[in-house]
Amino acid sequence: MPVVLLTDPIDHAETAKLQQVAEVRLLGEAQVGPLEDEIIEANAVIVRRPIPSELLPAATSLRALIRHGVGLDFIPVEAASAVGVAVTNTPDTNAQSVAEHVFGLILGLHRRIAQNDRLIRAGEWHALRADALSLHEIAGMTLGVIGFGSIGEAVAHIGHFGFGMNVMAARQTQRGGPDWVEFSSIVKIASQADVLVVACPLSASTRGLIDTRLISTMHRDAIIINAARGAIIDETALIAALREQRIAGAALDVFSQQPLPDDSPLRSCANLLLSPHVAGVTCESMRRMSEVAVSDTLQILKGKKPKHLVNTDAWPQIAERWLQPIT
Template identity: 40%
Template sequence: MLVALTDPIDPAGMAILHRAGHEVALPGAEGLEALLTRAEAVVVRRKLPDDLSARAPRLLAAVRQGVGVDMIPVENCTAHGVLVANVPGANADSVAEFAIGQMLAIARRVDTMHAELLAKGWATARARSDQAFELRGRTLGIVGMGAIGTRLAEITRDGFRMRVLGHRRGMNAMPAGVERADLDALFAESDFIALACPLTPETRGLASAARIGRMKPTAWLLNVARGPVVDGPALVESLRAGRIGGAALDVYDEQPLAADHPLRDLPNVILTPHAAGLSSEAVERMSTGAAEEVVRILAGGRPRSFINPKAWEASRARRAALGHPRMEATA
C-alpha cells in the first residue's frame, strides 16, 4: 500500500515501512493533497485538511509522528473509519531536557552574557552574573503531567531539588514528590511555569490574561506544548510592560513565526523553532514508532496507541469497501 509522509522521517522508520512491502512517498511537485488522494496511510508532521476523508478516499490510517494529534482532524477520521494513532512518550526525554536547558539559560543569564561578551567585552558580560541564581529551591509549575511533564518533574525534583507543582485533567495521582495545584495557584506560586499539555478545546487559552497577571514579576513562562495554549496578545502585553520575568517559547499560534511578530523585538524572550522534541534519538524513536503503527494498521491490526477506538467498526467497513482483507474482530 502507499504510505504518504507529510515530511521526511528517520531512515530507521523508512526501513520498517519498506520491509513490510509498502511504497513510501513524500509530496513532490504535485503537493500533499494530490498524494493523499492515492494513499492508504499518512505519517503526520504537519496540519492535515479538516475534510481529510473527502480528500483521501483510500485512507485507512493517520499516524502522528509524535504526541499531539491536533494536526489530525480526529472527528472527521472517526466518522469515516480512518484510524488515528500517535507515539506517546517517544520524545519525552528530549522535550524535558530542552525545558531544563531553557531554565538553566535563564537562571544563569547565558544568552545575555554570550551577546555582551561578543559586543561589549569580558567585564560587562561578567557583571551579568550578579543577576544569576540557582534552580535549587525554586518552584516549577507543570501544566500537563503526561510523559513529558512526569519526566520534567523527575529531573527537576531529584536533580535540582526544586519544588514541583503539577496540574492535570482528572484526579489521577500525581508522580511522587509533585504537589497537585489548581491553575490559579500554580501560576501565582511558580518561578517557572512549563506548559506541557495537549491542545484541546479545554486547554486553548489556558494561560489567559488573568492567569498571566497572577504570575510573579520574576517568573518565566515556558511553552513546549502548542502556541494557542497561551493568550498570545496578553503575553506580549505583559512582556512589554515587564510585568513578568520573561517567556521561553518553542511554539506559536502560527508557524513559522512571522518576520514582523512583536515577540521578535522583546528582550525578555527566548525563541526557538518548535524544536524541543527533535533530538536525533527522539526523531528515530518517533519515526520507528509511527512506522510500526502504520504497518500494524495496514495489516488489519489495532494500533497500540489508539486515539479514536470508536472508529474501529467503521474502519472495518471502509477496508471491505476498498477491497482490503478483513480486520481483526477484537483487540
Template identity: 40%
Template sequence: MIFSTHPLHPEVTAELQGLGNLTIASEPTPAAILEQSSGASIIVVRAPIPPEILRRETRLRATVRHGAGLDMIPVDVATETGVLVANVPGVNAVTVAEHCIWSSLALLRTYPSVAADLREAGWAVARPHSDHGRELSGRRLGIVGMGNVGNALFRIARHGFGMKVLALTSRPQALPDGAEAADLNRLLGDCDVVVLCCPLNDKTRGMIGAAELARMRPDAILVNVARGPVVDETALVEALRAGTIGGAVLDVFDQQPLPTDHPLMSMRNVILTPHMAGITEESMLRMGQGVVMETRRILAGDRPFNFCNPDAWEAYQARFAK
C-alpha cells in the same frame, strides 16, 4: 503508497520502504500535502492534514501521527470516513522535559543577553550579565499538565535539581510522591518557573491571559511547550515588555512559522525555538519506530496499538471488507 509530510529518520525510512512505496512531501505545506498524498493508504503526520484528503482518498487506511498530539489530524472527519487514527505517545517525553530544563537554565543565567553582547560588544560588556544570573536548583516549579511530559519533567526537576513541584492536573490522586497538587492561581503565584505541557482543548485554549500573567511573580519564567493558543500571545508580549514576568521560553506559537517581524523576536528576556522541543536524533528514531509498528499492524489488518478513534473501526472494516 505510504505518504509522509516530512522526511524521517534514515532507519525508519528504510523500514517503511520495505512496507510499501514511500513518498515524502516536497514541502510540508497544505497545498503540497493535498496534491502529493493522492493514492495514499497510510499518511505519516508531522504537519496539519487538510480534511478533504480524508474524504477524497478512498483507499486511505490510516493517519499515523509521528508523535502524540492529534491537533494536526481532523479526527472527527477521520472517524466519519472510516479512517483510523494512531499516534506514538510518550516516546519524546524526556526530550521535551530536557528542553524545558536547559532553556529555563539559559534564561535564568541571562544567556540571550550574554550571547548577543559577547558577539556584538565584547567580553567586558557580556560578562557583567552574570551578576544577575540565577540558579535553578531549589526553586519552585509549576507544571500544568501531568501527562508523559509532565511526569518526565517532574523526575528531572525533583531528583536532579531538588525543586519543589506544584502540579495542576485532573488526576491529583495519580501524582508521583513529591509533587503537590495546586490550582492554577496558587501555582502561578508561588512558582519561579511555570511549564505548560497540557493538551490544547476547549478548557486550555486561552488559559494564560493578562489576568493570569499578572498573578505570576515579577521574576518568574513562563515555559510553553504545549500549543501556542494556550497562551494569549498579545497579553504575553505586553507582560514581557512591562516586566510583569521575568521572561518566557516559547517553542509553540499562534502562528507557525513565527513571523520574522514578530515583537517576540527582538526581546532578550525570551528564548524562542521553532517547535522543536520534542525533536532530537534519538526521539526521531523512537517516534519513527512507533510509526513503523503501527503501519505494519494496520497493513496486516490489525487494530493500531495506540488507537485514537476506535469508533471508526466498524466503518473501516466495511470499507476494506474482503
C-alpha cells in the same frame, strides 16, 4: 502494493522497512504531487504537518492517519472518525527530549546565557560579571507544570531530582501521582511558581489558557516556558506582560503562527528566548517516533488493529471500511 505517504522525512531505517511492503512517497520529492492529490491514492499517511479535514471525503483508499509525534492537533480526529479512518500517535517517544530542552531554556533565561554570549562578542565583560551577582540558582525554586502527561512528568522529574526544585502540577485526571509533586489548581500554581512550564495538549479548553488574568497572578520574578503548543498562550497578553516587566521573562519553542512571522512583536521582547519548535526533535526521539509509527503502519496494512489507536470509539466504522481490500 499499498501506498504509504510521508508528509515529511522519518528515520531512514524505518522508511526502509516500509519500502519492503509498500510504495513509499515523500511530499516534495520528484514525481510526488501535492498533499491534496497524493492523499487520494494513499492507504496510510504518516503525519508531521497539518491535515485539512476537507481532504478526507475524497480519500476513499485511506485507512489511517499515523501521527509521527504525540500531539493530535495536526489531525482532524473527529472528521477521520466520521469516515472510518484510524488515527494513531506515538506516545511517550519524545518526552525526554522535550524535558531536556525545557531546562536548556530555563537555564538560558535564569543565567542569561544567550545575552552573555551576544554582549561579550560586542566587547562587554566587566559589566556582565558584575551583573551576575544578581542571578539566582534554580535549586529550591518552585517549578509549576501545567499538564502531567509523559512530558510534564519528565520535566518534573528532572526539576526535582536533578535541580532540587519543589514541584507543583496541574492535570485533568485525578489518578495518583508521585508524593514529591503537589497537585493543585492552575491558578494556585501560577501564583506560586518561579518557573511555569506549559506541557499540556492544545484543546478547546486549553486554547488561550495562559492569558492576562492568569499571568497577573504570577510574581514579577517568575518566568514562563512553552514547549507544548503556541495557541495555549495568549501571545498578546504575554507580550504586554514582558514589556511591562510584570514577569521576569519567557521562553517559547512554539508559536500561534509558525514559522514566526518577520513582523511578530515577539521578536522585539528583550526578555524572551525564541526556539524554532525543536524541543522534541533529536536523533533519539525521531528514531523512537518512527519506530512506533512504522510498527502501527505495518499492522494497519495487514488489516490489524494498531497498538496506539486514538479514536477507539470509531473502531467499528474503521473495521468496516477496512473490509475493502487494498489494491
